[in-house]
Amino acid sequence: MEKRILILGAGGQIGTELVQSLREVYGQDQVIASDLKVPEHTEGPFVALDATDGAAVRKTIEDGKVDQVYLLAAMLSATAEKLPRKGWDLNMDSLFICLELAKEGLIRKLYWPSSIAAFGPTTPKMGTPQHTIAEPTTVYGISKFAGERWCAWYHHNHGVDVRSLRYPGLISYTAPPGGGTTDYAVDIFHQARKKGHYTSFLRSDTLLPMMYMPDAIRATMELMEAPAEQIKQRGSYNLAAFSFSPESLAQEIKKHLPDFTIDYAPDFRQAIADSWPQVINDEAARSDWHWAHRYDLEAMVADMLAHIK
Ligand code: NAD
Ligand code: AKB
Secondary structure, eight states: OOOOEEEETTTSHHHHHHHHHHHHHHOGGGEEEEESSOOSOOSSOEEEOOTTOHHHHHHHHHHTTOOEEEEOOOOOHHHHHHSHHHHHHHHHHHHHHHHHHHHTTSOSEEEOOEEGGGSOTTSOSEEEOSSOOOOOOSHHHHHHHHHHHHHHHHHHHHOOOEEOEEEOEEEOSSSOOOSOSTTHHHHHHHHHHHTSEEEESSOTTOOEEEEEHHHHHHHHHHHHHSOGGGOOOSSOEEOOSEEEOHHHHHHHHHTTOTTOEEEEOOOTHHHHHHTSOSEEOOHHHHHHSOOOOOOOHHHHHHHHHHHOO
C-alpha cells in the first residue's frame, strides 16, 4: 500500500534528517513536512502547522490523504524545566490529538518518540531494563512516561497502531539540538572546531546513553516497517548504542584535534542528567524487531568531525 506521511515538528534536530530519509525511501511528494517554524527552503511538500491545533492537524491529514504520522513536536528536558506548564501542554496535547485521530482510523500508523528521560533517579542506572522502576522527576520525563502509558492504553483498548522508541541523547551535525540536557554532546564538536575549547555544562564524569543520528533514523524507520505482530512493547522500546561522559568524549575528540581542551561549569542541567540512566539494556528491541546499532563512539566522533569544518 502506498504511504502518505505527515511529520509534525519536522524542522527540529530529528525531523530535519528523518524527512530526508523518508523521502529517499517513499518519494518526495509522499512525505509532508510540517512545523510551527517555516523553513527558508523546502525541497518537498511543507505545511505551517501547530501540532496542538487539532482541527488543523485533522484537515492536513484529510487534505493530504495521510495515513502515517510521525509526531516530533515537543519541548525537551532543559526548556521544559523552565516552562513546565507549556512543556506539559505541548507534549501531551499534541499526543492526544494524534491518538484520537488514530482511534478514529484517520491515522493508520503513528510514531511518537519517548526518551531515556522517562526513567528517574530510582531506576537502576546500569543496564536499565525494558521494564523497571520509572519515577521521572522532570516535567519532560513525566510527559514521556505518561505518554508511553497512553500509547499502550490506546493500543490495547482501541487497537491503535502506535510505535515508540526511548531515544538516548542524539548526536548529529545537520540541525542544532532543541533545548535538551544532552545538547552538550553536539555543541562540543562545533566549539572544538571554532575555538579549540569547550566549557561543559555537565560534570566531567556524567555518563549518559547516546546514539548517532543515522542509527536513530534507521531504528525509527525499521520499527515503523516491522510487522505489527513483532511489536510487543506498545509503551516504548529501550534503544541503545553507547554511553560516554564529557571527559571520555573529549578524549576521543583529542585523538583528532590534539590541542582541544575542555573545562566544566555544571548548571541546572546536571541534576536532570543525574536523574537519568547511564547504560540502557535494549534486548527487547534487538530480539523483537532485530535492532542493531552500527556506530560506536569512535566511529561517531570521526564522522562528526569529518562533517563539521
Ligand atoms: P527539536 O526541539 O529539535 O524539534 C522539535 C520541533 O518541533 C521544532 O522544529 C519546533 O519548531 C517544533 N514545534 C514546537 N512546537 C510545535 C508545535 N506546537 N507545532 C508544531 N511544531 C512545533 O526536537 P528533536 O530533538 O527533533 O526531538 C523530536 C522528538 O524526539 C521529541 O519528542 C523529543 O522529545 C524526542 N527525543 C529527542 C531526543 C534528542 O536527543 N534529540 C532524545 C530523546 C527523545
Ligand atoms: C534531552 O536531553 O532532553 C533529550 C533527551 C535525551 O530526551 N536529548
